[in-house]
Amino acid sequence: MSFAVIRSIRDGFRMDEHSSEVVAAIQATIMASQLCQKIRKALTGKESILKSDRSPVTVADFGSQAIICKFIREKFPNDTIVAEEDSTELRKPGYSKILEQVTHYVHDFIPDASPEKVSAWIDYSSHFTKVRFWTLDPIDGTKGFLRGDQYAIALALIENGIVKLGLMACPNLYVDKDQPDGNRGCVFLAMKGKGSFQMDLRGGGKQPLSVSKTETPSQALFTESVEPDHADHLFHQRLAQKLNIAKPPLRMDSQAKYGIVARGEATLYLRVPSPSEPGYKENIWDHAAGSIIAEEAGGKVTDTLGNPLDFSSGIKMKKNHGILVTNGILHDVVLNALKM
Numbered sequence: 001m002s003f004a005v006i007r008s009i010r011d012g013f014r015m016d017e018h019s020s021e022v023v024a025a026i027q028a029t030i031m032a033s034q035l036c037q038k039i040r041k042a043l044t045g046k047e048s049i050l051k052s053d054r055s056p057v058t059v060a061d062f063g064s065q066a067i068i069c070k071f072i073r074e075k076f077p078n079d080t081i082v083a084e085e086d087s088t089e090l091r092k093p094g095y096s097k098i099l100e101q102v103t104h105y106v107h108d109f110i111p112d113a114s115p116e117k118v119s120a121w122i123d124y125s126s127h128f129t130k131v132r133f134w135t136l137d138p139i140d141g142t143k144g145f146l147r148g149d150q151y152a153i154a155l156a157l158i159e160n161g162i163v164k165l166g167l168m169a170c171p172n173l174y175v176d177k178d179q180p181d182g183n184r185g186c187v188f189l190a191m192k193g194k195g196s197f198q199m200d201l202r203g204g205g206k207q208p209l210s211v212s213k214t215e216t217p218s219q220a221l222f223t224e225s226v227e228p229d230h231a232d233h234l235f236h237q238r239l240a241q242k243l244n245i246a247k248p249p250l251r252m253d254s255q256a257k258y259g260i261v262a263r264g265e266a267t268l269y270l271r272v273p274s275p276s277e278p279g280y281k282e283n284i285w286d287h288a289a290g291s292i293i294a295e296e297a298g299g300k301v302t303d304t305l306g307n308p309l310d311f312s313s314g315i316k317m318k319k320n321h322g323i324l325v326t327n328g329i330l331h332d333v334v335l336n337a338l339k340m
């Protein structure tokens with residue numbers, strides 16, 4: 001990233017108590033998104049492994065986590081980073097080729113990258129939260145990434161259970177909500193009490209965001225996961241019928257769904273737990289950045305029972321059941337309909 005862009009980011013946030021965190025988070029996320037785009041373009045099908053829960057993890061997930069953890073640790077040596085991945089699988093002899101690939105891509109951003117150092121940078125992360133900590137999903141929506149659909153690099157700063165800062169890079173998301181076939185690549189940013197913004201993938205063109213003003217459910221557009229195992233599509237459909245929502249759902253991978261609510265494109269984001277895993281507890285890194293981005297744009301975010309999201313009980317949101325994101329105006333109407 002050029003010095004001029006870094007300076008303009010810094011100038012834009014100079015007065016904020018978290019201004020150095022904002023600048024570092026933008027820089028780290030943008031580097032990771034460049035790495036992900038490069039890997040995405042070169043995908044051959046040999047870049048992913050299956051984790052013990054059968055979910056995929058790719059060279060890009062590891063590379064993104066290595067870059068962001070290294071960068072944040074260097075700037076804030078006392079901070080804890082709670083990120084999704086670790087290097088356990090990567091260090092196994094059978095995956096040495098994957099580790100070599102990760103190192104190759106990280107090397108473009110950090111010239112002294114070696115397999116050993118890259119593994120160590122990935123492991124700067126732990127799964128223990130503190131009073132102040134960062135949480136990172138190096139690639140949210142890995143299945144979307146592999147399909148060539150949406151994915152997000154999501155980084156948030158949490159203090160005393162409150163999300164203070166959220167950054168989300170969506171390299172494959174169209175910039176203009178009215179031109180889905182137009183240019184792609186967005187960075188969303190929100191700070192507590194300071195609003196929500198969209199920028200381009202170089203950190204320029206900062207625009208404030210606000211949610212849709214739709215007051216009638218029949219005119220609402222709702223968004224949901226692509227993966228049927230991540231949300232109850234059938235229940236969503238019945239709920240939409242009950243609310244007379246006429247438009248079909250916009251299915252999208254990753255926390256990009258929070259971004260499209262924040263910019264007024266979708267009115268609601270529904271995430272009722274799938275019947276395949278009804279007791280599923282959400283991970284903090286899957287919602288921290290997205291939720292502040294929707295809230296600071298004027299939206300409301302709770303679980304499907306109306307409870308605030310719980311970022312203070314470790315890596316799992318143990319006190320929550322599903323997720324509901326709205327433009328605020330329609331929140332109570334949808335919460336009531338959810339009681340069906």
Ligand code: AMP
Binds near residue numbers: 255
């Ligand atoms: P999405 O792209 O919105 O479908 O969300 C992707 C995220 O869903 C991944 O990062 C996973 O952590 C998470 N996930 C995995 N299994 C489930 C599940 N059974 N229910 C809800 N979310 C899940």
Ligand code: MG
Binds near residue numbers: 139140285286
């Ligand atoms: Mg995720």
